[in-house]
Amino acid sequence: MTGLSVRQLRVVFDGFVAVDGVDLDVPSGDVRFIIGPNGAGKTTLIDAITGLAKAGGSVTFDGQELLGRKVHRIARLGVGRTFQNSTVFEELTVLQNLDIAAGWSRGPLTLLRRRTSVPPEVQHALETIRLTAARDQLAGTLPHGQKQWLEIGMLLVQNARLFLLDEPVAGMSHEERDATGQLLGELSRDHTVVVIEHDMDFLRRFARTVTVMHAGRILSEGTVAEVQADPRVQEVYLGHAMEAGNA
Amino acid sequence: MTMIQDAPITSNSSAAKAPRRFQALIGFGLAAVVLFGVAPVVLGDFRLSLLAKYLCMAIVAVGIGLAWGRGGMLTLGQGVFFGLGGYAMAMHLKLADAEPGQLPDFMQLYGQLDALPWWWKPFANPAFALAATVLLPMLVALLLGLLIFRRRVRGAYFAILSQALCAALAIFLIGQQGTTGGTNGLTDIQGFFGYDLNDPLNRRTVYFVVAAALLAVLGVAWQLMRSRYGELLVAVRDGEERVRFLGYDPANVKLVAYVVAAGMAGLAGALFVPAVGIISPALIGVVPSIEFVIGVAVGGRASLVGPALGAIAVAWARTALSERLPSAWTYFEGLLFILPVVFLPGGLASLAGFLRRRRAPEEVPA
Amino acid sequence: MTLVLSQLFTGISIGAVLLLIALGLSLTFGQMNVINMAHGELIAAGAYTVYVLQKVISGAGVSLLIALPVAFVIAGLMGVLIEVLLIRRLYARPLDTLLVTWGVSLILQQVFRDVFGAPNVQTKAPSLLTGSIHVTDDLVISSSRVFILVLALAAVVALTVGLRTTPLGRRIRAVVQNRDLAAVSGLATGRVDRLTFFIGSGLAGIAGVALTLIGPIGPTMGTNIIVNAFLVVVVGGIGQLKGTVIVAFTLGIVQSMVEYTTTVSVASVIVFVVIVAFLQWRPQGLFTLRTRSLA
Numbered sequence: 003m004t005g006l007s008v009r010q011l012r013v014v015f016d017g018f019v020a021v022d023g024v025d026l027d028v029p030s031g032d033v034r035f036i037i038g039p040n041g042a043g044k045t046t047l048i049d050a051i052t053g054l055a056k057a058g059g060s061v062t063f064d065g066q067e068l069l070g071r072k073v074h075r076i077a078r079l080g081v082g083r084t085f086q087n088s089t090v091f092e093e094l095t096v097l098q099n100l101d102i103a104a105g106w107s108r109g110p111l112t113l114l115r116r117r118t119s120v121p122p123e124v125q126h127a128l129e130t131i132r133l134t135a136a137r138d139q140l141a142g143t144l145p146h147g148q149k150q151w152l153e154i155g156m157l158l159v160q161n162a163r164l165f166l167l168d169e170p171v172a173g174m175s176h177e178e179r180d181a182t183g184q185l186l187g188e189l190s191r192d193h194t195v196v197v198i199e200h201d202m203d204f205l206r207r208f209a210r211t212v213t214v215m216h217a218g219r220i221l222s223e224g225t226v227a228e229v230q231a232d233p234r235v236q237e238v239y240l241g242h243a244m245e246a247g248n249a
Numbered sequence: 250m251t252m253i254q255d256a257p258i259t260s261n262s263s264a265a266k267a268p269r270r271f272q273a274l275i276g277f278g279l280a281a282v283v284l285f286g287v288a289p290v291v292l293g294d295f296r297l298s299l300l301a302k303y304l305c306m307a308i309v310a311v312g313i314g315l316a317w318g319r320g321g322m323l324t325l326g327q328g329v330f331f332g333l334g335g336y337a338m339a340m341h342l343k344l345a346d347a348e349p350g351q352l353p354d355f356m357q358l359y360g361q362l363d364a365l366p367w368w369w370k371p372f373a374n375p376a377f378a379l380a381a382t383v384l385l386p387m388l389v390a391l392l393l394g395l396l397i398f399r400r401r402v403r404g405a406y407f408a409i410l411s412q413a414l415c416a417a418l419a420i421f422l423i424g425q426q427g428t429t430g431g432t433n434g435l436t437d438i439q440g441f442f443g444y445d446l447n448d449p450l451n452r453r454t455v456y457f458v459v460a461a462a463l464l465a466v467l468g469v470a471w472q473l474m475r476s477r478y479g480e481l482l483v484a485v486r487d488g489e490e491r492v493r494f495l496g497y498d499p500a501n502v503k504l505v506a507y508v509v510a511a512g513m514a515g516l517a518g519a520l521f522v523p524a525v526g527i528i529s530p531a532l533i534g535v536v537p538s539i540e541f542v543i544g545v546a547v548g549g550r551a552s553l554v555g556p557a558l559g560a561i562a563v564a565w566a567r568t569a570l571s572e573r574l575p576s577a578w579t580y581f582e583g584l585l586f587i588l589p590v591v592f593l594p595g596g597l598a599s600l601a602g603f604l605r606r607r608r609a610p611e612e613v614p615a
Numbered sequence: 616m617t618l619v620l621s622q623l624f625t626g627i628s629i630g631a632v633l634l635l636i637a638l639g640l641s642l643t644f645g646q647m648n649v650i651n652m653a654h655g656e657l658i659a660a661g662a663y664t665v666y667v668l669q670k671v672i673s674g675a676g677v678s679l680l681i682a683l684p685v686a687f688v689i690a691g692l693m694g695v696l697i698e699v700l701l702i703r704r705l706y707a708r709p710l711d712t713l714l715v716t717w718g719v720s721l722i723l724q725q726v727f728r729d730v731f732g733a734p735n736v737q738t739k740a741p742s743l744l745t746g747s748i749h750v751t752d753d754l755v756i757s758s759s760r761v762f763i764l765v766l767a768l769a770a771v772v773a774l775t776v777g778l779r780t781t782p783l784g785r786r787i788r789a790v791v792q793n794r795d796l797a798a799v800s801g802l803a804t805g806r807v808d809r810l811t812f813f814i815g816s817g818l819a820g821i822a823g824v825a826l827t828l829i830g831p832i833g834p835t836m837g838t839n840i841i842v843n844a845f846l847v848v849v850v851g852g853i854g855q856l857k858g859t860v861i862v863a864f865t866l867g868i869v870q871s872m873v874e875y876t877t878t879v880s881v882a883s884v885i886v887f888v889v890i891v892a893f894l895q896w897r898p899q900g901l902f903t904l905r906t907r908s909l910a
Binding site: 402425535 | 644648649650701704705708709710711713714715717718719720721722724725728729838842843845846848849878879880881883884886887890891894895898
């Protein structure tokens with residue numbers, strides 16, 4: 003099958019079970035939000051999928067098993083991720099950041115030469131993430147929101163087909179959130195997008211489907227409305243957050 | 250972020266703004282004029298061969314700038330590669346100096362050996378010896394790098410390990426007196442591929458060879474720094490783990506810079522032998538290895554010419570000061586390690602960039 | 616058999632010296648991720664303390680006993696000075712700290728040279744420690760080596776108990792395990808750092824006192840032994856005393872065994888190869904604190 007498929011995933015840190023038998027299917031083209039209280043295992047789930055955390059069970063993407071592969075091999079299979087704190091290369095320009103992200107498959111001869119022109123996919127990404135004007139700026143000088151977009155742009159040129167975004171709109175202004183939401187919508191046309199997010203307002207506006215995690219397990223899954231209606235979800239997590247959101 | 254990796258050093262000449270080709274050509278031209286035109290005219294034989302020695306230090310420094318300044322690998326063990334290159338060259342020259350069929354002089358002196366050890370024999374061949382001066386250090390760096398970068402040994406761990414290798418090699422060489430000359434090293438080298446090194450004219454020629462080698466090494470570093478690989482190397486320095494998620498294996502990226510730096514150190518060691526006439530454990534141990542780094546720190550670790558100029562300046566200051574005031578020199582050297590690193594982490598190169606920006610503020614990228 | 620035992624004891628006593636030096640290093644390295652290259656000169660400071668005290672107090676035994684606490688305080692204060700003046704400024708630049716503290720070590724060496732002279736100096740060992748102990752007829756071990764072993768083990772015990780039971784110890788461990796969390800929880804991490812540096816450097820002073828029993832005292836005495844101590848810390852793992860203890864003794868024994876079967880010269884290379892091989896198996900050292908760290 004295409005898309006992300008997680009079966010009986012289990013991650014244990016020194017006896018602490020962070021992810022406990024998770025089954026998850028994200029078909030391609032979905033925009034899936036994963037929510038849950040702190041410590042529910044959301045980030046660990048992404049860490050396991052991308053090879054950062056050792057895990058048991060099975061994770062396939064477009065039919066390829068991911069578990070047991072090294073981080074950079076998983077990335078080459080089209081799995082890209084961002085981090086809670088943006089991790090762009092601050093000493094390099096926006097263009098250089100994107101060019102590096104686009105380049106793992108380059109041969110030694112290309113690598114040892116200077117970049118003479120902007121590769122088309124990089125140009126396209128610059129437009130998509132609205133950073134064309136900031137092309138030659140050092141990434142470290144970008145405002146927080148634009149750094150997160152640059153991260154998304156790097157996933158684009160990296161040819162990732164699965165985007166795993168860890169709290170992409172945290173710390174963003176309202177306008178930036180809206181723009182990011184639109185960007186996610188555009189992306190979902192040819193990509194599978196998984197977003198970890200705490201922002202309920204953002205979730206209601208841009209999520210297609212939602213998975214709720216709690217204590218390392220999947221608590222509930224469905225559309226935003228379905229999840230909101232689930233009494234178990236209201237009990238452990240959404241209840242007060244939604245009240246706060248509605249207020 | 251792992252805590253082991255250092256925060257990036259902001260420097261105007263960092264990869265962000267690669268020097269333009271035009272400027273670079275002028276720079277190389279200028280350097281060539283100074284090295285080939287001015288220096289040989291202005292300096293006497295003695296000073297010129299001192300300069301040749303400093304230029305050897307500069308060649309090592311260019312490699313360290315690449316590995317440490319751009320790649321974040323603080324190598325405290327370049328003496329290993331310098332030594333491998335130096336010994337490879339000196340072994341050949343000793344064999345060439347010896348009478349046909351005779352052992353090199355020091356082997357006869359210690360009198361432990363009847364025949365040349367098997368691992369000396371290939372060095373009688375000039376082509377083999379020349380190739381070995383560069384390839385042997387690169388091979389050792391490749392093996393070591395494969396083993397430690399793949400296992401993500403880095404930062405201070407890497408620095409300590411490279412230093413330990415240095416100590417091990419020096420102790421090893423000292424113990425092998427009969428075959429490597431022990432503490433004395435390989436000394437009293439008379440000829441250089443048929444040319445008598447006692448002849449001042451030939452010593453001048455050696456200087457020209459060293460100067461040409463420095464320009465070549467700068468050219469290699471320049472191309473590596475301005476290339477896509479150079480940008481990738483900076484990315485690995487500042488975010489080794491992040492690069493993995495882009496599909497690269499950072500171990501390979503670091504390996505290239507490390508191996509190239511080792512080759513440069515080997516070349517420098519090989520040229521040091523005819524320029525100075527000796528290679529010994531005292532020149533390649535822990536202390537000289539860390540002293541290679543100081544010029545790089547002073548000149549500007551992440552810049553292209555900073556490390557070379559810094560190394561020359563420090564080596565010159567050492568000669569000038571340590572002869573007259575040995576005690577003052579050590580204090581000065583200690584301060585050289587402390588003050589630039591604490592107060593001017595970008596080295597003198599960042600100072601130059603700062604001045605340039607003050608003079609022409611419109612050059613600052615908008 | 617006796618030969619093996621005697622080599623074993625040589626190894627253990629090399630290990631004890633390494634341990635005494637590495638204990639302080641591992642404390643400061645674990646705490647601040649900083650390799651203090653001037654640690655060797657703090658050792659020399661401890662050794663010179665004995666030398667100076669013996670000028671004042673004639674009894675070798677008394678002066679040695681007094682030297683232990685005095686050297687601890689002197690070296691400790693020097694360490695704190697280095698921490699406050701330099702290392703503090705370079706927080707988040709651990710590799711630069713390595714270079715800067717090397718500069719400090721050069722300066723201290725020259726100070727020793729200018730004050731005490733470049734040649735090595737000698738101290739008197741107390742008569743109790745000059746003899747040797749006949750375990751069997753063939754197996755003879757020197758009492759000074761036994762003293763160093765006891766001293767090293769006492770330091771380990773004191774440090775372990777101190778870290779476990781005292782409030783300061785608990786603070787040190789909290790900072791080692793999670794500096795940010797400790798700071799957020801209201802711990803004055805700066806003060807903890809300084810105290811850690813004081814203890815770690817003080818241990819170097821004690822190591823210096825011990826070294827006067829088995830070798831000459833000189834300006835560069837620290838540099839020669841420090842490289843292996845660094846290796847012990849790296850191989851032992853950060854912030855774990857048991858790693859340091861095990862690796863110090865293992866390295867000592869391996870070194871003495873290899874030296875016995877080959878030569879000092881060959882042993883230096885073999886030990887290095889063994890360490891690189893070990894790091895293939897445990898790249899983070901023998902024991903590591905597992906924390907959830909992001910890329």
